[in-house]
Amino acid sequence: MSIMAKISKGLSKTREKMAQAFQAVFERGPSRDYELLEEFLILADVGPAAAAAIVAKVKEKNSPELIPALKEELVQTLNLDSEDKPVKIFVGINGSGKTTSVGKLCHRFVSEGKKVFVIGTDTFRAAADMQLEEWCRRAGVPYLLGKPGSDPGAVLYDGLNSAAAKNADYILCDTAGRLHSNKNLMQELEKILRVSERVRPGAVEVLLTLDAATGQNALQQMETFEQWVKPSGIILTKLDGSAKGGVAIALAAKYRVPIKYIGVGEGIEDLLLFAAESYVNSLFPENE
């Protein structure tokens, strides 16, 4: 299956919803009901502020074709430069899909012929280590997992050294889920980052996993994670549901943090590189 087809398939539910909303806009014909456009952006979780801003820009363009103007605006918002660093620390709230994303990204790198090493620092949640172990086995990569109750920073330190010994191209580090509102856990995360920066200076990036169904709270999540660990990219997960992941547009508009990958299913291959144009295109009905 081509990448385009995969994104398309993953986003089919999203597209159906969007299509309905657009239909309504089209039916109004030349009257161009901008309010309706705003409504559908809000329904996609873009949020009232970002939706109003985007619609205002589309209005400004005053182009005869509403859809291309909107597409252009969305692509522009989402098209952000991203860098690629060898040590990737996965952070996010509980149940956002960190472990699954680590497993899928392992598979992706392995199939590109890269050497991958996985470090599991979730020593808190029951059976977190077993879950990650299973993914590593499926992807066929070496790993080091912290024992339940052990210190995540120490696990990471050992892991980074083992990875160096194995000459890994990529080191993926899973962390325990944490609510951004829990200050102690955010401090712990900051420490994890500090440790990794000490071992691999300049080679570390933080990836925030975000459930596509998340609403405007994603902005608060980003805000807090930004304060503590400055994520350099977002992994938008669970895009295969009816959720539209529109909050990613609000995030891109406000924080200029690029979306790097999207999760579109439970299979090990269901993690795709994010491409703004394909993503936006597949949101619209005429690409069938």
Add this chain to the structure above:
Amino acid sequence: MVFSGLSQRLQGIIGKLRGRGRLSEADVKDALKEIKLALLEADVNYKVVKDFIANLQQNCLGAEILNSLTPGQQVIKLVRDELTNLLGASASSLSLAKGKSVYMLVGLQGSGKTTTTVKIARMLKAKGKKPVVISLDTYRPAAVEQLEIAAHDAQIDSYRPGGLNPIEIAKHALAWTDKFEHDCLLFDTAGRMHLDEALMEELLQLKALIKPVEIILVLDAMTGQDAVNIAQGFAERGLADSIVLTKLDSDTRGGAALSVRAVTGKPIKYIGVGEKTEQLEQFHPDRMASQILGMGDVLTLIEKAEAAFDREQAAKLQEKLRKQQFTLQDFREQLHQFKNIGSLDQIAGMLPGGAKLGKMQFDEREIARFDAIIASMTPAERLSPSIINGSRRKRIAAGSGTSVQQVNKLLKQFAMLQKMMKQLDPKMAKKGRLPFPFKI
């Protein structure tokens, strides 16, 4: 704090209304627009917000509200009532069957089913039940182990029967639990999208097999606009009898909570407020509504005020006001009524122009002092304070345990009050809608 973001927004909007003696239609419309935005930012479903605002607008723009002397308060009360309606009228607990109570927990991936399963089991155990948890999640790696370990830590029995698929496992589990004395069976299921027809069909089969007394939908409180689609997806297939909202210890504005009840009609019974297995709380819609508005005390005050000031007395008072016969005796009665309601600070907050009242530095003891001073006066003095001369002042001060200065202060303030009463708009007084004894 849960909902704090939304509370702050709404309180700001409402604060603007509170201080106003009169509201124009435009004022109300502006406020409603802001409330709408606040709700959308809190992820309340767009359609729910639309209905909510439409209802509110209809009610707020009624002549009764706009013409009342406390339109701001009335609007706030309407908002609260509407919010409570959205959240569901009253709190409810888990249903129990006569014999064995079987529960099934369903929901999307990562919503918190496994943790919630253990939390509910723990709560049941605390109530003297004998729960056992069984994982039917054969999809996600280590899901079964997660439930087992978490249950073990919470000293809850768990059972891992053989079987390749959820149906088989459930069959074995039912046969096994028959032999033991567990009276509450909690089945944890694999996370699934409500759009996944095959997996939803599997849930229906499970439902037919295990016959749960209640199917509990576990929903992440941070879910956005899609929350209603998810809840509806499960509910319309008969796969959600009640809802548990998780991760409410985050700073979510909780819009999902406001939406799902309204759309599905299924009650939210519990909320998850932490990662530890004892962190499950009952959900109280009314308290939540007040909490959202950040005005629990003030609202109680409104109710208390409604109870304390009966209409007849208010009418009598008005008559006196109109004829300018407001006496110290009346003043004292008003002071007593105030005491029935609550502390001065609270009252100041709820009164129109209450902020000004606060600046007058009325303190609690002063009210008591005023009361004592008036009590030490003769009926004649209360009717016409002008007869209170120097020697009467000394007597009153001695009788009330105060000083002449304090007696003077009371008389001065009462004179001011009388003057203000005279300035009251006679048209307003005639309308007969003075909800509070006097307006400052």
